[in-house]
Amino acid sequence: MCGIALIVCGVRIDLSALLPIFSISSLPQAEQPLFSINDIKAALRRRGPDSLGSKKVFLHSKIPSSVEGQDIFSLTVEEEAIKGDLHYNANSCHCISSASEEPCMLDNDFDKPKCVAELFFLGATLQLRGINPIIQPLVDAAGNILVYNGEIFGGIYLSSDSNDGEILMESLGKCCSCSSHGQMEACHGSEKGQNSVPNLLSTINGPWALIYWQASSRTIWFGRDAFGRRSLLVHWPTSKDSRLLLTSVSPPHSIDKSFDHGEEYGTSEMDFWEELPCGVYSMRVGASKLDANMVGEVKRHEWTDPILNELIKWDRTSVQPKPEELNVSRMKFPGWQHDMLSVHSTKVPYESGLTQASVVVPSETVLLALREAVMRRTAISTMFMAAKCGKTQEGHAPVAVLFSGGLDSMILSALLDECLDSKYEIDLLNVSFDKESAPDRISARAGVKELKRISPLRRWKLVEIDADLSKLTSEAKHVTSLINPAKTYVDLNIGLALWLAAGGDGWVCEERIYNSNNNYDNGDYQRIKYKSEARILLVGSGADEQCAGYGRHRTKYRNASWLGLHEEMKLDMQRIWKRNLGRDDRCIADNGKEARFPFLDEDVIRTLLSIPLWEIADLDQPSGKGDKKILREVAQLLGLHEASVLPKRAIQFGSRIARESNRKNFGSNRAANQASAGSVEIYRTSSLN
Structure with missing residues (x-):
């Protein structure tokens, strides 16, 4: 999947159940809304989808004799589907002006409808699963509409040739449409064996964001998974823009306006969007008893799956060790075991994502869960093999890794090697703002050497992406729109590094010769231009937090x-959706890539929580040993001895973009540190003008 959006016009939004300080919004007509439908379309189209479609639903009210007797119905009257060079537009309703995005208002005669509200759905599809091409929005025979951006890795059965969105649409169509969808109320349909929408969504394993129109109950359902692995931004109605807007990405047009119109825009326009908190929301649309206007009350629903709720709470049973337990832990994984433990020795049967009792060492348990998480995220389907109309070549790299050569990316690379057929190449995407001198470039080259040692038959491609921050003015402005509503220099630095890395446009060396200092010899290699075509990108997010x-x-x-x-780790996990994942998903997806996060797989999170904290980390030990202790042991099990002792290095420092940004925007690293540059908000800076 790729991206979704919804624009709701002409509905008074009641947020009192969600945000107590809000009441029912009024419906002022903005003279020139900051965002148009075309702006959001352009932002989604930038992501390189295989198809982009739209559908409008108009809500009318018949007024027979009194306001109380209103009959509300929905009618889909206009759709647009774009696939490749194909453009299709159905006939528009006669009451809609093609040049206007506002809902139509007709005469209020006895037998004439009044179009009082409009729902505009947009769905962009980067199709990686399923045999037949699909175009979103998906519509079923009952008039339900779904736009979906996500993957189903468990919870709902999905065959190898099925498409996630189609299967989810079928399941949603069977859900109850009763009115008892309060925050804590039980669904009446459960008595008839029907599922509820919150129930169904609570069972999904995997990242997702969706918007669903349930026609029978006139309810808009929307939300994102419990960890926020897929972006979904929201604009709640304001006096400046009374529409309810949901979108995967903020259009660049807004940032251009914010920087080009002076102080009247500034911070207020940067605050137009916010990250939708993780969860399931509904808005049932009904007619006001006082007038002919539509009213929609927004509610947030509880996750109903007890196992998922345990993961969200992120409580660990064993936190404080006894002295003898800590001593045993420190002696459990002696160095002499490393060479004796083969990666294949830990391959025991794995059922329903749960580790087997025969696995004793905690690191082996984690390795099993991680291997299965990577396997789920890299299975090659028929549709994926036929991507881009069969233009891909035999042996091409279908999956890439965001690669620094550090502990997390080395583990993902080694596991991908195990899970992916040996005929495929693997692209390792590495970005540097200081060419071969950046720490991440040095460790990446050393990492490839170690990967070749443990898997010499695999064709590893280190894609070296060189960047010069001083020449990235327009790119920085664009990435500023992608990270929105994040707005600090550290967000921009990370976002720009991720965006460039995900683009995969760099250089590869077919033959690499290293001297004793681990640098290139001036001999037998050829550096050639290369752009990674892999549409799945494995990312190590969640490893440091957990x-x-x-x-x-x-x-x-x-x-x-x-x-x-x-408590600090718990805080990190419970805010990762807001601080990291939405931003990262937007920056990666802008390149037509789909980010997948094996460390944030539900079974991996559950496995890590089941292990005593002192087995996860032992911070009395030095850096490179006690931090991420459990993952260092996993690396040893995989044969990655050099990677297992590497210290943590964030992408903004390892790529050296933070240093270059500090020099450009603050004059020096020292001045930047004095100004706490990482937390300084960007807004109208000289570097972006």
């Missing part, structure tokens, strides 16, 4: 011991 990889974790442990460390 395994104590950040410096602040060590600080918290030093000040508040094990309980303090646990």
Whole structure:
């Protein structure tokens, strides 16, 4: 999948159940809304989808004799589907002006309808699963409409030749449409064996964001998965723009306006969007008893799956070790075991995502869960093999890794090698703002050497993406729109590095010769231009949050011991949707790539939570040993001995974009540090003008 959007016009939005400070919004008509439908279409089209479609639903009210007797019905009157060079437009309703995005208002005669509201659905599809091409929005015989951006890796059965969206649409169509969809109310349909929408969505394993129109109940359902692995932005109605807007990405047009119109835009326009908090929401649309206008009450629903709720709480049973337990942990994985433990020795049967009792060492348990997570995310389907109309060549790289050569990306690369047929190449995407001198470039080259040692038959392609920040003015402005509503320099630095890396446009060396200093010899290699065509990108997000990889974790442990460390890690996991994942998903997807996060697989999270904290990390030990201890042991099991001792290095520092950004925007690293540059908001900076 790729991206989704919904624009709701002409509905008074009641947010009182969601945000107590809000009441029912009025319906002022903005003279010139900041965003148009075409702006959002353009943002989704940039993502390189295989298809982009739209559908409008108009809500009319018949007024027979009194306001109380209104009969509301929905009617789909206009659709647009774009696939490749194919453009199709159905006939528009006679009451709609093709030049206007506002809902139509006709005479209020006895037998004439009044079009009082409009729902505009947009769906962009980067199709990686299923045999037959699909175009979103999906519509079923009952008039239900779905736009979906996600993958189903469990919870709902999906055969190897099925498409996620089509299967989900079929399942949603069987859900109850009763009115008891309050925050804590039970669904009446469950008595008849029907599922509810929140129930169904709670069972899905995998990243998703969706918008669903349930025609029978006149309800819009929307939301994102419990960890926020897919972006969904929301604009709640305001006096400046009374529409309800949902979209996977903020259109660039808004940032151009914010920077080109002076102070009257500035921060207020940067605050137009917010990350939709993870969860399932509904808005049932009905007629006001006072007038002919539509009213929609927004509610947030509880996750109903108890296992999922346990993961969201992120409570660990064993946090504080006894002295003897800590001593045993530190002696459990002696160095002499490393060479004796083969990666294949841990391949035991794996059922329903649960590790088997025969696996004793915690790191082996984690390895099993991670291997299965990578396997689920890299299965090659018929549709994927036929991507881009069969233009792909035999042996091409269908899956790439965001690659620094560090611990997390090395583990993902080694596991991908196990899960992917040996006939395929693997692209390792590495970005540097200091060419071969950046720490991530040095560790990436060393990492490829180690990967070739453990898997010499695989064709590894290190894609070296060189960037010069001083020459990326227009790119920086564009990435500023992608990270929105994030707006600090650290967000921009990370976003720009991710965006460039995901683009995969760099250089590869067919033959690599290393000297004793691990640098290139001036001999037998040829550096050629290369652009990765892989549409799936494995990313290591979630590893540091769950395994104590950040410096602040060590600080918290030093000040508040094990309980303090646990609370800090819990905080990181419960805010990762807002601080990281939405931003990262938008920056990667803009290149026509789909980010997948094996460390945030539900079974991996569950496995890590089941292990005592002192087995996950031991921050009394030095950097490169105690931090992310469990993953270092996983790396040893995979034969990645050099990678297992590498210290943590964030992408903005490893790629050296932070250093270059500090020099460009603050004059020097010292000045940037004095100004706490990472938390400084961007807004109207000279570097973007």
